[in-house]
Amino acid sequence: MVLCYVYVNVPFNFRMKRMKRIDENSNDSTSVNPPEPFKRIRPEDSEGPHAHCVSDDYPVCDWARLPQELLLHIFQYLPLLDRAYASQVCRGWNQAFHMPELWRCFEFELNQPASSYLKATHPDLIKQIIKRHSNHLQYVSFKVDSSTESAEAACDILSQLVNCSLKTLGLISTARPSFMEVPKSHFISALTVVFVNSKSLSSLKIDDTPVDDPSLKVLVANNSDTLKLLKMSSCPHVSPAGILCVADQCHGLRELALNYHLLSDELLLALSSEKHVHLEHLRIDVVSENPGQHFHTIKKSSWDAMVRHSPKFNLVMYFFLYEEEFSPFFNEEIPVTHLYFGRSVSKEVLGRVGLHCPRLVELVVCANGLRPLDEELIRIAKHCTQLSAIGLGECEVSCSAFVEFVKMCGRRLSQLSIMEEVLIPDHKYSLDEIHWEVSKHLGRVWFPDMMPTW
Amino acid sequence: MVVNTIHWFRKGLRLHDNAALRDSIRGSDSLRCIYILDPWFAGSSNVGINRWRFLLQCLEDLDASLRKLNSRLFVIRGQPTDVFPRLFKEWQINRLSYEHDSEPFGKERDAAIQKLASEAGVSSWIIELNGGQPPLTYKRFQALINHMEAVELPAETITAEVIKTCVTPISDDHDDKYGVPSLEELGFETEGLTTAVWPGGETEALMRLERHLERKAWVANFERPRMNANSLLASPTGLSPYLRFGCLSCRLFYFKLTDLYKKVKKNSTPPLSLYGQLLWREFFYTTATNNPCFDKMDGNPVCVQIPWDRNPEALAKWARAGQLRQEGWIHHLARHAVACFLTRGDLWISWEEGMKVFEELLLDADWSVNAGSWMWLSCSSFFQQFFHCYCPVGFGRRTDPNGDYIRRYLPILRAYPAKYIYDPWNAPEDIQKAAKCIIGLHYPKPMVNHAEASRINIERMKQIYQQLSCYRGLGLLATVPVNPNNGTNGSSQVPVGSVEDTSVQDVPPRAERTQSTQKRRHEDALNEGSSKSWRQSK
Numbered sequence: 001m002v003l004c005y006v007y008v009n010v011p012f013n014f015r016m017k018r019m020k021r022i023d024e025n026s027n028d029s030t031s032v033n034p035p036e037p038f039k040r041i042r043p044e045d046s047e048g049p050h051a052h053c054v055s056d057d058y059p060v061c062d063w064a065r066l067p068q069e070l071l072l073h074i075f076q077y078l079p080l081l082d083r084a085y086a087s088q089v090c091r092g093w094n095q096a097f098h099m100p101e102l103w104r105c106f107e108f109e110l111n112q113p114a115s116s117y118l119k120a121t122h123p124d125l126i127k128q129i130i131k132r133h134s135n136h137l138q139y140v141s142f143k144v145d146s147s148t149e150s151a152e153a154a155c156d157i158l159s160q161l162v163n164c165s166l167k168t169l170g171l172i173s174t175a176r177p178s179f180m181e182v183p184k185s186h187f188i189s190a191l192t193v194v195f196v197n198s199k200s201l202s203s204l205k206i207d208d209t210p211v212d213d214p215s216l217k218v219l220v221a222n223n224s225d226t227l228k229l230l231k232m233s234s235c236p237h238v239s240p241a242g243i244l245c246v247a248d249q250c251h252g253l254r255e256l257a258l259n260y261h262l263l264s265d266e267l268l269l270a271l272s273s274e275k276h277v278h279l280e281h282l283r284i285d286v287v288s289e290n291p292g293q294h295f296h297t298i299k300k301s302s303w304d305a306m307v308r309h310s311p312k313f314n315l316v317m318y319f320f321l322y323e324e325e326f327s328p329f330f331n332e333e334i335p336v337t338h339l340y341f342g343r344s345v346s347k348e349v350l351g352r353v354g355l356h357c358p359r360l361v362e363l364v365v366c367a368n369g370l371r372p373l374d375e376e377l378i379r380i381a382k383h384c385t386q387l388s389a390i391g392l393g394e395c396e397v398s399c400s401a402f403v404e405f406v407k408m409c410g411r412r413l414s415q416l417s418i419m420e421e422v423l424i425p426d427h428k429y430s431l432d433e434i435h436w437e438v439s440k441h442l443g444r445v446w447f448p449d450m451m452p453t454w
Numbered sequence: 455m456v457v458n459t460i461h462w463f464r465k466g467l468r469l470h471d472n473a474a475l476r477d478s479i480r481g482s483d484s485l486r487c488i489y490i491l492d493p494w495f496a497g498s499s500n501v502g503i504n505r506w507r508f509l510l511q512c513l514e515d516l517d518a519s520l521r522k523l524n525s526r527l528f529v530i531r532g533q534p535t536d537v538f539p540r541l542f543k544e545w546q547i548n549r550l551s552y553e554h555d556s557e558p559f560g561k562e563r564d565a566a567i568q569k570l571a572s573e574a575g576v577s578s579w580i581i582e583l584n585g586g587q588p589p590l591t592y593k594r595f596q597a598l599i600n601h602m603e604a605v606e607l608p609a610e611t612i613t614a615e616v617i618k619t620c621v622t623p624i625s626d627d628h629d630d631k632y633g634v635p636s637l638e639e640l641g642f643e644t645e646g647l648t649t650a651v652w653p654g655g656e657t658e659a660l661m662r663l664e665r666h667l668e669r670k671a672w673v674a675n676f677e678r679p680r681m682n683a684n685s686l687l688a689s690p691t692g693l694s695p696y697l698r699f700g701c702l703s704c705r706l707f708y709f710k711l712t713d714l715y716k717k718v719k720k721n722s723t724p725p726l727s728l729y730g731q732l733l734w735r736e737f738f739y740t741t742a743t744n745n746p747c748f749d750k751m752d753g754n755p756v757c758v759q760i761p762w763d764r765n766p767e768a769l770a771k772w773a774r775a776g777q778l779r780q781e782g783w784i785h786h787l788a789r790h791a792v793a794c795f796l797t798r799g800d801l802w803i804s805w806e807e808g809m810k811v812f813e814e815l816l817l818d819a820d821w822s823v824n825a826g827s828w829m830w831l832s833c834s835s836f837f838q839q840f841f842h843c844y845c846p847v848g849f850g851r852r853t854d855p856n857g858d859y860i861r862r863y864l865p866i867l868r869a870y871p872a873k874y875i876y877d878p879w880n881a882p883e884d885i886q887k888a889a890k891c892i893i894g895l896h897y898p899k900p901m902v903n904h905a906e907a908s909r910i911n912i913e914r915m916k917q918i919y920q921q922l923s924c925y926r927g928l929g930l931l932a933t934v935p936v937n938p939n940n941g942t943n944g945s946s947q948v949p950v951g952s953v954e955d956t957s958v959q960d961v962p963p964r965a966e967r968t969q970s971t972q973k974r975r976h977e978d979a980l981n982e983g984s985s986k987s988w989r990q991s992k
Contacts (some may be wrong), residue, residue, distance in 0.1 A: 026553040089927040115764045117751065117804060147765045174761035174914060175802050209908070233910075245846050281928065288905050289930075291880060316928050318912075322904040340841070364841045364931045367848050381976050389931045393842040394593075394852065417839045421787075430724035447593045449839055452827045453730045453786055 043252035064090045071096035082123075103133035107141045110153045115175070116145035122196040126157065141167050141170035141205070144178050148398065151178040155190035166198040167226075170205035177208035177234070180267035182279045184210045184237070197220045204231040207257070211235050212244030224249040231257040233285045239266045251275045260295060268302040272309035279306070288327075291322045300332045315359075318342060323349075330356050337386075344394075347371055348381040354379030361386050362415070367394035374401030381408035392422050399429035406441045413442060420448040455881055458484045459544055462552040464525075464560070467512045468656040469519055471608035471703035478551035478615060485620045486538045486545065487520060489530040490537055502814045502927055504782035508654035512699050513634045513878070523614055525622035528632040534567055535642050542574040549575050553700075556739055558746035595737045596726050607726075608705040650779040651686050651688045652695050653815055659696035660971050663707060666691035681933050687859070688783050694818035695783070697735065704732050737945025738826030749825035750806060751834065758834045760918055762797070762804035768901055769803055777863045782817040790831055797832035799843045800907040805817050805832035833915060838897050839928045840915045843908050847876045 014053065045057065046213045051298040075083050075096055087097030096102075106129060106286070129137075142157070154171065173179060179187060181258035187210050187244060195201070196217070201223040211232060227250040235258075245252065246271035252276060264283060271279050286295065306313065316338040319326075323346050328354035337359050344367040351365070354376055363380065373395055397405075402423060406413065416438070425431050439446045459482040467489075469475070479485055482922050486501045517527040530537050541547060550571050555564060567577050571859070611615065625631070669691050708729060715724040726733065741756065742748040751757045769918040772795070777782050784792070789812075795801065796808045805828040812819045826835075833840035850860065857875035861868045867878055869889035875880035879893045879900055886892050893899055916930065 008479065026734055057826055111761075116761060117764065118759070120760050143761070145761060146765070172917065174917075175763035177910065207913070234911075285909060287909055289903075307987060314928055318909065320909045322905075338930075340912075340930055342843065342912060343905060344852075364930050366841065366843055367852075372595075389929050391839060391841050393933050410663060415929070417841070417931050419842060447596075450592055450791055451786075452734045452823075 009018075019357045022086055055350050058246065064092050066092070068092075068096055068099065072099055072101055074098075075102055091444075095127055100133070100136040100137060100286075103129065103136040105139040106133075106137060107143060108154065108157060109143045110147055110150040111145040112147045114296060115147040118145075119264070120150075122275045128169060129161050135165075137161065137169040138166060139162050140164075140166055141168070141172060143162040143172045145174055146176035148178055148181040151182045152186070154183055156184055156189040159193050161194055162197055164194065165200055166194055167200060168203040169194055169198075169201065170203075171209055171424060172205065173208055179209040182210070182442065183210070187223075188212065188215050192218045193217055195222050199223060200226045202226050205229075206235065207231055207233040209235055210237050212237040213239055213245070215243045219250045219402075220246055220300060225252065227251050229255040231283075232285070233257050233259055234287070235259075238262060240267065244270060247271050247276075247325050252277050254278070254280040256281070257406045258285075260284050260286040265299050265302040268298065268306050272430060274307040276309070276377075278310040280310070281292055281314045281316065281425050284316075285318045285320070287320045288325055291325075293321075293325055293361060297331075300334075303335050304331070314338060316340075319345070321345075331357065332356060335359045340364045340366075342366055346370060347376060350376040352377065354383055359385060359386060360384040362389035362391075363387065364389075364391040365395055368396070369394075370396055372396045372398050372401065377389075377401060377405045378408070381405045386412075389414050389417075390414070391417040393419055395422050396424055397422055398424050398426045399431070399434045402425050403434065403437045403441070405431060406438050411443050416442065416446060419447045422452050423448060455548075456484075456546075457482045457549055458547050459486070459549040459551065460545070460547050461485065461487045461539060462515065462550065463489045463640040464552060464555060464796075465489060465699035466703070467516055468659070468701050469516070470611040470656070470945060471706050472553070472612065474551045474553045474613060476609050478549060479616060479618075479620050480803065482549065482620045484545075485617070486528050487516070487525065487527065487622075488530055488541070489516075490492075490530050490532065490534050490982075491529075492533055496675065500810055500814045502779075502782070502913070503637065503644075503651075504650070504815065505817055506640065506642065507637055507647075507650055508632055508652060508695060508699065508782070508817050509656030509784045510637065511650070511658075512656070512701055515657050515701070517634055518808060519656065521884050523612065523617055525617070525627055525894055526624050526632070527634065528628075529634050530632065531635075532562060534569065538570055539574065540565060542576055544573070547574075548576050552578075556743040558748070559821065561743075562746075571737055580588070588829050592734070592737055596733065597739070599726065599733065605705060607704055608709060615683060615889055648780065652692070654695075654699065654701065659693070659701035662691055662693055662696065662813075663710065665703060666693055667710055670714070671710075673789040687785075687862075688777075688781055693782070694731070697731075698818040698820050698823075704735070708732060735823055736828075738822040742822035749809065749821060752805065756835060757829055758918060760804075760832075760834060761914075763802045765801065766801055769796075769807050771901060772801060772803070773900065777859075778812075778815050780863070782815055787853070791826070793828060793831035795844060797834075798840060798911055800902045800904060800911070802907075802911055802914070805829060839931065840919065841912070845910065847904065852878045866897055916978075 001431065028380045040138040052056070071093060075086065077290075078086065083097060083102070087094045089195060091149075100195050107121075108117065108126065109121045111118050140161075144154050151173070168379075171179060177310065191206070191209075192215055195218045199222050200360070204219070204227065209232075229244075230253060232243075232248065238258075240262050243258060244267050245265065251273075253271070256271075256279070270276070271282075297339065298381065306315075313335075314337045315335050317336050319329075320342040324343055325347065326349045330349060333356045336357050339357065341364065345365060347368065350365070350373060353360070360380070363384075371394075374397060377397060378401060390413065397418075402418075406416070420431070423431060423434060425434075435447055458480050461478055463498070466474075467471055489749075513527060513529060520527050520649065523904050534637070550567075555561065571578050580624060585757070594948075637647075693702060693707065697704060697707070711728060712724055715728060745756065747754040748756070750757060751762075772792070772819060777788075793805070795806055796803050797805050809824055809828040812824050813821075816824070829835040830838055850857070854860075857867075857870070861876050867889070869886065869891065870878055871880065871889075874921070877885070877900075878889075878891070878897065881889075881893075891897050919932075
């Protein structure tokens, strides 16, 4: 246990008052009810303001009588487990442990041993929190593993947060999306408990859940003034109309994350309306369910409206498509700033990116193929003048073209993550020479990323 | 005084560049080279038949070479702590030599043996390298190597001249008592076992070294070979299992490579990348040597704590890999792909599981390199960008468009046309029928939808890395932390807010951010040099 030396410099009479207050509190009816797994370390101090002096010249330093504000301050530095141990030391410390300020934030970790290597939040602790602290909770997240039981446990807890006025709620699946396995009605009813009771939700993270249009209506009906952030990638039960309702009503929305199928011209226009604040981030996941899937297009005018309304906004796009599915994309200018190709993307598409993405800041390509991307990279260096980060996986670029690219971008390239296999030595540069050349143009020491060679 | 010596072979299974052996022969009157084989190991341990066969072939080879010097190899069955006291007494041993093993388990075992030895009045002769804190990034490691003093020349090979008057007492029943056992004797079923693609032993290793160097010089002047279908097949010049068992000395490899390079490139200094294979080994050994938890996630200070999924069914399917199981080797790019698929790419299963499968099946997987590589490939180590995800279909298509590799190791798919051989589940029904392999019936459906899985997993990875402050922000790329303990949270209560951009975040009371209680490690406190010391204890 961490014990810090604390010199308590408070006037004596104040101290006396503090001790008295502690005494009063210790006669409280609320019993000290420790959670099961935490054993008592020492018997509690008895009542009475006995002074534990070494000498009358020195101020009293009785650990049990530390002022609550001080205990609070110290406890805030301790991880939960250490704090819990500290709470077993004496009544005063136990009371400090239960101060509301320490229970604003909580992350419920719900794991089953059969599906996870990590430990779960103890069920007794969860009970304690619901019983004593649910009305203190403001920033809550649930981390669940891939088992349905964990997701259901999360829903059960949510259903009990009736007294809560949450500002932040996050439902996070750490492995497979287990919230999707929970019966939809169970999930929706648990979620709406929070929507209805909180009334001041500011951040909501519900990716990979079975949330639907009606529940979004409930969210909006109760939290439209406060909602600033909404992340709901891969929520298959939501329709474009559902999300449009959110954009229309929640004018303070600054961050939005969703899948491409929910994106519409109307949505972009709603986000650009006069009543709406400047949008800061828009994250779009473009995911193919089956090869050959067809994707709709968004008008350039809608994107233009967005840029006019929120000139600094970031458009983050993650593409998980088969190569032949890219035809609707990058044919016109699009204000994307962060672009990620999670699967193979063709040379041709990368060529179009060079032409139509003037606001591009970061480009990450997982894979391309065995034809060098020389021209495409040079074009990107030329037209994407804001580009500061690039990552290339299974691609090929000739060393000369790569050096040219880096030269053109210069020092604005703060992230250059290139797998070693990407660079093809040519008549001008070998692999070893290239790292010097590139380092020179970047103004710092640079090496390609390496993978272990067995 | 009569000096009776035991040289204990563990990994350095060779007579060339074996400094411990060479030095301990000096002044010895008798020499016995032993290898201790724990019979329980064969049945119960996670070591497959290919690895056992390789080892036994190495021992046969050593025995044959020693025979030429009027000596023999003594294979002793049992555990070292039981075996040694008996041998010390029986053979009147007063000198024990072995090559230092830097892996944590090895160090522990050797400490116990050293104690035993000194209690029995036996002096231990060990060569070891002194080092400080290990470097945490490969780039930093390379930078250090550049500053280090030159590598020592390989020790002279043990020949009759070296042995001189030192004798090995060999009894008539040597073969019964101390002969190299066969696979059957160890309890393995050998019926149906194909010929070894990788024959074990120092002789084979040295032959391959020559061929390897010939090929390197001949192939485009040391340029990096382009990946093609043939690369995936086992190469007759491949050296990794021989390095691992010590049949081939790293030092010898290093010097031969350097000499050849200088000859071909007219005396220019060889770049570090030439020694890539060797350097990676050294790097992982260095990182692992003081970390007994190196092969686990839990309690391992250099491993990111990732909430992997427990999924034994999917793991079993993944482990069905053909070439690995048959031959005990797969190309390192194929390793990257399968490792990525198992962990961060698709199945989201812990790298520890994959590591165990490799440990069982791979000929060249030793503790440090295997664990280190798995951590690297699963992005569990602090020096790896995680965006790079191998798409199993795409990777195959690009490397081997005709699918020859698949046809060889998965013969059930042999009749599929090249267009569909990497994703047979997408082939129309008539093609599947013509190929006499219906997906779902003769060959299982894919375990995951790769697009969906990789989307989910990149998000999971990002969430975890966002706990490391340098990954805050919208991008996927970030400066990889040098210090693994920078900004790591333990079991903290992190509010959700906008993890993409702190400016929008509802900042909760500052107090809720808990401080890391982990120790901080300073890379700069590293020893700049590495010195070799010759240790002798009485």
